Amino acid sequence: MSTKVTDRWRSASATLLLAVALLTGCGLPADGRPANEPVFAGPSPDGPLAPVATGGPTGVVDVVPSSVPVVPISYPASGGNRWVTASAESAPARNGRGTLMRYRVAVERDIRGLPVEDIATAVTDTLNDPRGWTAGGAWRLRRVGADDPTDFTVYLATPGTRDTLCQDQPDGYTSCRNGGRVVLNVARWVKGVPGYGASLATYREYMVNHEVGHKLGFGHERCPGRGRGAPVMQQQTLGLHGCTANAWPYPQGKVRYSGPVGAYDDRIPRREGAYSAH
Template sequence: MARLLLFVAVLAGVTLGGGVALAYWKKAQERDVSAGPAPSSTPTPKPVLSPKPSPSPTPTPKPSPKPKRTTVPQSGRGTFTTARSSGDAVGTGGTLRRYRVQVEDGVDISAREAAAEIQEILAHPRGWAAHGRGRFQLVSENADFVIRIATPDTADRLCLAQGLNTRGELNCETTQGVVVNLKRWMLGSPTFSGPPEEYRHLIINHEVGHEIGIRMHMSCPGPGKLAPVMMQQIKGLNGCRSNAYPYDEDGSYITGPVVP
């Protein structure tokens, strides 16, 4: 009888223990479901914000270039300022000719700057001095001839005194020297393909060509060829190409038929 009671007690303990364990397992499952899925071990990446572009700096406005003067005074005072400058003689041979440069008063051109430019023109490797046709020296006094830059009206008056009608457009060579029309010096020529700075070479080389003894003018030697510097190119090229230098790049003298 005692053994029977012991068996019943053990059986009841097992049954009771199993029921408790089952109830505990069910409660654990309910807690897991209500808590949601277990968190992942990989962290969720944070969104990367693109940097805001820096505003472009406001550009500093550049000053507008000074417009080139395109108007030329028709007349001036009729008096001249001499460039107070001098230089070494340039040239490989021939007679030394001293010259001074004058600019008409009231004209917006520096006599000193004009003299420096003319000095460079006469020293150019394609010019007269570089090929033995004369030596030239800039002086401020005791000159052999003068190069004057004058307004059209003044240039006409100076040239007409030598019987030359320049019509407010042309340059000339007189017994005193060269007269440069301010209009041509500043604007160049409509028949010349280069800028006024290059056309100034033609002015000086042409008129100084007369000064060194080349009295006659020349004409175009043929279509497509360089016009001689002693050709009056402003009156038309007649098929030639405009040219400001007495010699070509190979040192050959550029010539053409003499105008009768």
């Protein structure tokens, strides 16, 4: 099925340090229906700004105003299915005996104000977290660049392109996993979901872990009991059913936290349209 969440992601201006807030839903692939292939294009027009050192006293860094304007977050209801891909992560490769899964991160070019490297950092920080999918030792996850071999791609897509890539019941609201595509709906990334009961950063972590969990072979689960944490494979975007929000498959160590197998017959909210920050 799909994914959702509330708030907004902001790029920093040159006079400020970048403030970044840091997951869920899913769709089932349609039987035999080919999806339109994404088209990867050049570098993102958006990017974080950095302080510039000037000729002041030693050890002092002045922040110099930039002529590059801050780009507010905006996106159309449906983009052009063209993408900018993040660079490979720079951290040294992590050793381990788990299966190596390589992934790319791509942002649809019609999405403004969410630089691809910022999104890639958020996704990689989530997947590398000690509470994440690598905690059990079965997998190693590493972000690669556009020209490297890959096992799956994490897309941040407009609501309409979400439907194109997911090839499930088109809803324009949720996120999904379809084959090697882990599709995060930008509307959920920016706005979250009502009544989630946790921060937008937590919801984004849930989005990533839930959809990547499908890629790793896990299906939907249900709330294991009122007042308990929701399993990350529960469709928290559509409802918590008495559980509390939880973004992590291994919240307390080496044993995966899970619930009964199955899904709820939750209503999917109406599809999302275009968005422009005010």
